[in-house]
Amino acid sequence: MPFVTADTQRSDYDVIVVGSGAGGGQSAYSLTMDGARVLMLEAGRNYSAGESSMFRTPDLAPLRGASTPDKPFGFFDATVDGGWSVPGEPYGRASEADAGRFEWWRARMLGGRTNHWGRISLRNGPYDFKPYTRDGLGFDWPIGYDDVAPYYDKVEMLIGVYGSNEGLENTPNSPTGVLLPPPTPLVSDHLIAQRAKRLGIPAIPGHRAVLTRALDHKRVPALLHPGNARAQQILAEDMRERSPCLWATPCGHGCSVRANYQSTTVHLPPALKSGNLDIITDAMVHEVTVGRNGRATGVNFIDRLSGKERHATGRVVVLAASACESARILLNSKSAQHPDGLGNSSGKVGRYLMDTVGSRVSGQIPLLENLPPLNEDGADGHALYVPWWQYREQLAGKLGFARGYHIEFGGGKRMPGVGTGGGIEWLTGGSYGRKFKEDVRRYYGSFVGFDGRGEMIPNERSFCEIDPGVKDKWGIPVLRFHWQWSDHERRQAAHMQTTFGEIIDAMGGRIPHPLKTDGAEAIAPGGSIIHEVGGAIMGSDPKASVTNRWGQTWDVDNLFINDGGVFASNADKNPTLTIMALAWRASDHILERLRRKEL
Ligand SMILES: Cc1cc2nc3c(=O)[nH]c(=O)nc-3n(C[C@H](O)[C@H](O)[C@H](O)COP(=O)(O)OP(=O)(O)OC[C@H]3O[C@@H](n4cnc5c(N)ncnc54)[C@H](O)[C@@H]3O)c2cc1C
Numbered sequence: 001m002p003f004v005t006a007d008t009q010r011s012d013y014d015v016i017v018v019g020s021g022a023g024g025g026q027s028a029y030s031l032t033m034d035g036a037r038v039l040m041l042e043a044g045r046n047y048s049a050g051e052s053s054m055f056r057t058p059d060l061a062p063l064r065g066a067s068t069p070d071k072p073f074g075f076f077d078a079t080v081d082g083g084w085s086v087p088g089e090p091y092g093r094a095s096e097a098d099a100g101r102f103e104w105w106r107a108r109m110l111g112g113r114t115n116h117w118g119r120i121s122l123r124n125g126p127y128d129f130k131p132y133t134r135d136g137l138g139f140d141w142p143i144g145y146d147d148v149a150p151y152y153d154k155v156e157m158l159i160g161v162y163g164s165n166e167g168l169e170n171t172p173n174s175p176t177g178v179l180l181p182p183p184t185p186l187v188s189d190h191l192i193a194q195r196a197k198r199l200g201i202p203a204i205p206g207h208r209a210v211l212t213r214a215l216d217h218k219r220v221p222a223l224l225h226p227g228n229a230r231a232q233q234i235l236a237e238d239m240r241e242r243s244p245c246l247w248a249t250p251c252g253h254g255c256s257v258r259a260n261y262q263s264t265t266v267h268l269p270p271a272l273k274s275g276n277l278d279i280i281t282d283a284m285v286h287e288v289t290v291g292r293n294g295r296a297t298g299v300n301f302i303d304r305l306s307g308k309e310r311h312a313t314g315r316v317v318v319l320a321a322s323a324c325e326s327a328r329i330l331l332n333s334k335s336a337q338h339p340d341g342l343g344n345s346s347g348k349v350g351r352y353l354m355d356t357v358g359s360r361v362s363g364q365i366p367l368l369e370n371l372p373p374l375n376e377d378g379a380d381g382h383a384l385y386v387p388w389w390q391y392r393e394q395l396a397g398k399l400g401f402a403r404g405y406h407i408e409f410g411g412g413k414r415m416p417g418v419g420t421g422g423g424i425e426w427l428t429g430g431s432y433g434r435k436f437k438e439d440v441r442r443y444y445g446s447f448v449g450f451d452g453r454g455e456m457i458p459n460e461r462s463f464c465e466i467d468p469g470v471k472d473k474w475g476i477p478v479l480r481f482h483w484q485w486s487d488h489e490r491r492q493a494a495h496m497q498t499t500f501g502e503i504i505d506a507m508g509g510r511i512p513h514p515l516k517t518d519g520a521e522a523i524a525p526g527g528s529i530i531h532e533v534g535g536a537i538m539g540s541d542p543k544a545s546v547t548n549r550w551g552q553t554w555d556v557d558n559l560f561i562n563d564g565g566v567f568a569s570n571a572d573k574n575p576t577l578t579i580m581a582l583a584w585r586a587s588d589h590i591l592e593r594l595r596r597k598e599l
Pocket residue numbers: 018019020021022023024025041042043044105107108109110111112113114116117118119120121283284285286320321322323325329530531563564574575576577579
């Protein structure tokens with residue numbers, strides 16, 4: 001069972017999975033390795049990491065690989081289709097002003113955004129599942145850290161995540177033997193860690209889904225698939241084919257040696273080898289169909305190549321089209337039984353949309369000037385990071401905002417591209433010819449950047465709905481976004497700026513622009529950090545949430561949401577590892593109920 005078409009698909013699938021990114025890939029893997037017959041429907045085109053331009057240098061690209069509107073992350077970016085806008089697939093927003101603007105990044109390709117993502121893979125901590133209990137804001141999840149921890153272990157072992165166990169507050173350790181060793185930090189990382197420590201700010205090894213050494217194909221498959229010899233064999237063979245990282249090529253181009261996690265290189269190959277997965281690409285799902293008994297029967301989709309309407313049938317439907325796309329499918333699945341859309345008896349589909357709070361400061365550090373090139377310079381970032389460190393001050397009410405942020409930072413001598421050496425007039429006063437070349441060499445590698453990644457509290461004013469007047473090129477109604485930050489997020493962004501300024505100061509550095517101490521100016525627009533979650537939140541009360549603790553919709557027993565839509569809060573930790581852990585957990589639940597013939 002491999003890639004099929006609408007005409008060659010079967011009629012007896014156990015599960016239809018919509019979307020092939022982190023949530024869809026993990027669902028397909030977990031379900032098929034344990035014997036379920038799955039049809040995956042992906043709106044984008046087929047893609048294999050063999051297409052990756054990881055070894056191609058910027059001089060080989062038009063405009064030397066510079067960012068363009070259709071390739072915002074540069075010509076060789078692994079996002080072969082999609083971006084901040086998708087031709088023929090518009091979306092609306094209630095406000096264009098920075099404060100109320102929502103930006104939506106979509107990848108239309110097999111594997112979705114996982115072909116390009118930053119691979120930063122942090123676990124939510126125990127506090128992150130019970131935020132309301134701690135400070136009375138937002139919502140508690142109906143599950144706690146202990147429910148998800150076994151699945152974090154499994155996902156980390158499957159995809160390969162490097163990191164260390166530091167035992168810091170709300171920054172969970174992984175069990176011994178789960179994480180891969182962290183890479184050598186860059187010189188700039190060492191300096192940042194040393195100077196931040198003087199300010200009481202801890203920098204520790206980051207966690208990233210990149211193989212610092214070969215996966216243990218003899219030990220891990222048996223831990224992940226106990227009692228399932230066939231799954232163990234498939235996984236062991238697949239793990240042997242993944243190479244450790246070369247530390248020399250930009251991960252955003254995709255990784256053809258399979259050294260980092262992409263759904264296309266990690267989840268889908270073994271799932272296809274199981275013989276239980278069929279995939280239809282270019283299949284734009286727009287509706288979940290429901291029988292007279294109120295149960296989901298399958299999905300309707302547009303075959304993007306022919307433009308024709310098609311149907312797929314399954315006993316269970318899993319939506320993993322990304323948080324907002326899944327909400328869109330639910331809202332568009334209207335019927336006499338479900339006039340406001342499917343799974344929406346609570347009126348909460350599309351509600352409580354969240355992104356990550358983001359703010360950035362860059363600086364120039366004289367101590368890092370004129371350094372010789374070092375082996376570590378090729379590494380693609382996140383060797384170290386700063387987890388949120390001010391829980392006590394926050395609890396004591398000293399900060400003026402709720403919830404924390406972590407700091408991602410970077411420096412070093414990445415491969416020069418167009419723009420390298422530009423914009424240094426604030427340091428040189430303007431230079432030309434030989435002096436300019438000397439200046440570029442002097443300053444190359446002496447810049448550091450700090451990105452805050454903070455928790456947003458869900459609010460009533462940030463949501464998506466169906467735009468009553470606009471349809472995409474297939475005739476499918478599109479989303480319209482509403483967005484508002486609260487003072488908590490704005491103050492947090494201002495705090496980030498001050499902190500980054502202090503660290504740069506402690507490094508003896510300088511910054512090109514004044515810090516943005518007004519949070520409204522400091523905060524990045526909604527959606528722009530590309531960590532959007534919510535819109536189908538899980539809860540304990542069917543009137544206040546869309547799904548239960550398994551991601552199963554309250555209204556339709558055999559309909560599950562296996563992407564970030566179910567997040568009841570959006571901790572500072574980047575969401576994708578949690579999306580995968582929850583998708584595996586939900587898949588185990590589906591398998592169990594399929595076995596018991598309850599679905
Ligand atoms: C530049 C960048 C950097 C990032 N860095 C990080 C990071 O370091 N750490 C982290 O945790 N997260 C990061 N993210 C976010 C991460 O990529 C997402 O959280 C993750 O991919 C979400 O997984 P998903 O399966 O929900 O959605 P996606 O990966 O977007 O996959 C959804 C898939 O569904 C398909 N689809 C959509 N609609 C339909 C439809 N109607 N019918 C059929 N198929 C459909 C899409 O084409 C897509 O392939 C980053 C994202 C970007 C873009």
